[in-house]
Every structure is written in C-alpha cells, then in structure tokens.
Amino acid sequence: MPCKAAFIDAKTPGSHLKDNYSIIGGGVSESKHQKVNLTLKHGFCIGAAGQPPKIKNSPHSHFTAEVFMVYKGSWRFYWNNDEKQETVLHPGDIISLPTNMFRGFENVGDVHGMCFSILGHDDAGGGVVWAPRVIEEAKGHGLILLEDGKLVDTTIGETIPEGKRPMPPLTATQMATFDQYTPEQMAVHVGRAGTYTPSAYKGFPNQTPDTLTYYDIIGPLDSEGHNFQVKPGDKNGDQFNVYGIESTASGHTGKYSREAVEVMLVHRGEFEIFCEHEGETLTATLQDGDIISFPKGAVRSIAPLGKGFAYLVVGGDYPDAPIAHS
Ligand SMILES: [Fe+2]
The missing domain is CATH 2.60.120.10 (Jelly Rolls)
Structure with missing residues (x-):
C-alpha cells in the first residue's frame, strides 16, 4: 500500500503524483499516514517508488546507504549540490548512492515507472535532508515539514502542533559540508543489467x-x-x-x-x-x-x-x- 504524500515535495507540481511504498520497515517516509507493510526489524528497510513519466523526486541527502533497483521504466538519477551530474538507468540496473550527498531521480521513460529501494539500518538514519529549494518550493502547496522530520498536511485539515516548528532550509555554510561526486566517482556505485x-x-x-x-x-x-x-x-x-x-x-x-x-x-x-x-x-x-x-x-x-x-x-x-x- 503506497502513501501519496510521503515527502515534503509530494504536492509541489513536478514532484507530485508519486507513490512511496514502505515494504519492510518505515524507511524515510515523513508521513504518519505511511503504511508499513512489514514492521519486523531487518537491520535495513525495503521500499519502492512509483512515479508517472516526467515526475521527479527532489534532491535530498541520506544518513545511511540508499540503493535503487530499477524495476520498470527509465530513470534519470542526478546528484551534487548543483544537481548537474546525472546517469540514466533501465530495468535491472542498480545504483548505490553515497551518504552525505544530494540526489534526486526522475522518470524519464514513457510508462509509469517503479524502482525498489534498500535503505541501510532499521530507521534509515532517521530521515532525509532536503536541498533548500525543495522546502521553499513546497510553500503554498499544503505540506509543511516540521523540525522533527514529520509532515503536516494542511489539505486534510492538519495544523502545526503546539510547540513544533517548521524545518528551516539549510544555510550556505551547511550546504558546503555535503560531498560532491564526479561522474567517474559515481560510476563505481552503478551496476548495469547484463554486465x-x-x-x-x-x-x-x-x-x-x-x-x-x-x-x-x-x-x-x-x-x-x-x-x-x-x-x-x-x-x-x-x-x-x-x-x-x-x-x-x-x-x-x-x-x-x-x-x-x-x-x-x-x-x-x-x-x-x-x-x-x-x-x-x-x-x-x-x-x-x-x-x-x-x-x-x-x-x-x-x-x-x-x-x-x-x-x-x-x-x-x-x-x-x-x-x-x-
Ligand atoms: Fe532517498
């Protein structure tokens, strides 16, 4: 069972219309409405992302390993603070994304696509860190991310609980602490089906x-x-x-x-x-x-x-x- 508003960008045009699945463990879903299909602790989490063509998952960084196995469709993975490096993956391909690095992905095929994911550790490090523009662009679309990493969905009448505050966007100094990878450095994190x-x-x-x-x-x-x-x-x-x-x-x-x-x-x-x-x-x-x-x-x-x-x-x-x- 997917969640249709699992992340702060899930109602921002261009990154909406997507399904987030928590199949084993909660992963990094920010929604209290996320269904976790199997809660038994494995030491890692398995999930999936389903997205229609041209829909993106916005740039964010993880505290533990994040692996994608492309199940259906063609996917462009992009990374670094400037989001300029990229590689396109097809069914059967796999990518293992380093921690402390901004990454996003987009369905660049012409069918509804699906990727399975593996996240390291039971709590996947506790969540993700969004690039500042993602939090800015989400404003006015109904979702608010709190400092504790949980979402408030104002489109279904939710309000910010007393004593909680919205997540502030990262500063330039904080952004400078993230790692940048060249295409060559990233190539060893990618496996191609059939090779x-x-x-x-x-x-x-x-x-x-x-x-x-x-x-x-x-x-x-x-x-x-x-x-x-x-x-x-x-x-x-x-x-x-x-x-x-x-x-x-x-x-x-x-x-x-x-x-x-x-x-x-x-x-x-x-x-x-x-x-x-x-x-x-x-x-x-x-x-x-x-x-x-x-x-x-x-x-x-x-x-x-x-x-x-x-x-x-x-x-x-x-x-x-x-x-x-x-
Ligand atoms: Fe991720």
Whole structure:
C-alpha cells in the first residue's frame, strides 16, 4: 500500500503524483499516514517508488546507504549540490548512492515507472535532508515539514502542533559540508543489467548444476572469495549485502539456511519457494515484483521455473554464507 504524500515535495507540481511504498520497515517516509507493510526489524528497510513519466523526486541527502533497483521504466538519477551530474538507468540496473550527498531521480521513460529501494539500518538514519529549494518550493502547496522530520498536511485539515516548528532550509555554510561526486566517482556505485561478472563463489550447496549463476553485487570491498561489483554507499557499513541469482532454465538452489535475514525480490521470472521455520512450512510461487523475507535460521530453497533474475538482500555488514541442509 503506497502513501501519496510521503515527502515534503509530494504536492509541489513536478514532484507530485508519486507513490512511496514502505515494504519492510518505515524507511524515510515523513508521513504518519505511511503504511508499513512489514514492521519486523531487518537491520535495513525495503521500499519502492512509483512515479508517472516526467515526475521527479527532489534532491535530498541520506544518513545511511540508499540503493535503487530499477524495476520498470527509465530513470534519470542526478546528484551534487548543483544537481548537474546525472546517469540514466533501465530495468535491472542498480545504483548505490553515497551518504552525505544530494540526489534526486526522475522518470524519464514513457510508462509509469517503479524502482525498489534498500535503505541501510532499521530507521534509515532517521530521515532525509532536503536541498533548500525543495522546502521553499513546497510553500503554498499544503505540506509543511516540521523540525522533527514529520509532515503536516494542511489539505486534510492538519495544523502545526503546539510547540513544533517548521524545518528551516539549510544555510550556505551547511550546504558546503555535503560531498560532491564526479561522474567517474559515481560510476563505481552503478551496476548495469547484463554486465555483472559471475561470482567466484560457486553457488549454493546441493544446487542444480549450471542453470544458476550468482552475482555479488553490493557488499564490503574486502570480502574474501567474493567479487562485489557496486561500491557500498555507507563508509560505516550498509548493514546489508546484495546478490543476484540468474537462471537459464528450471533448477533449484537446494535446501539451505542463513544466520542472517534474507529478502528475495523477483525482478523477472517465476520462482517456487519453499520455507520451513519454527514448525511451519510455506510454499509459494513468486513472480515479477514479488518479495519474500526468509527469517533468520529458516530452511529454504529457491527453484526458478525457467529463465529469471532475482535479488537476494542479506542482512549484516559482511556476507553470511549459506548452510547446506539435506
Ligand atoms: Fe532517498
């Protein structure tokens, strides 16, 4: 369930008409009306942004890592204080945005677009910081952001609670403390679909040989035996790792468990899931855009039905190897 007014810019023309989803954890939504679909703490949050063509998400900075996986449409990501650097991403591409840097994104395709997001830490650092112009431009459109990071929506009769004050725009001195990235510096934070190098790690225990390929996409740079290809966004640790699993034909991973939480997001294809945890079992078929969270310690298997690609988001700052089960 999306929120249509999750951020200060959600009623400003050009950045309105968008949906913000908090799928796992609240993320950085500023609205008390935001539905959090799964509140169980994972150590990271997963959400999604849905936007019609030509609609922007305004420039803001994060305190923890922010990753986008493009699900549908073409998206222009722009960054720096002057908003002048940019790159365009397509379905299957991924971008890991550094902390302490202004970024925004726009649907530059001609269909309603969707990106999944991963935010580091359970509270995603407590919110975002908006570029000064975003707060200025929101004036007169009905939304007021308070100093505590929560929105007041005057279009539905809400008023500023007593003792609360609107968020002041950042000063020039404060703006000067944000990092600026060249296109070359940003390129290592971007992964393009179809260009990943398969992992040196040879897949899961007991898997069907040769039909599954694994990709180490985002993780620590110093991790032995892995080849993570997209630089993490948080110098202090993202608290998650991202892998890709690609199938060329029907197969399966075999049964395994992990000590860390693992979330699977299906990008394309059909996957049969088995999960056994605390005496309960679940079987389900997941398709494009579906998500499952495997609890810590649960025994699971993933069986793609033909061609497909899915992301696996594993909690923790260092990868947790799967444990084989018979
Ligand atoms: Fe963001």
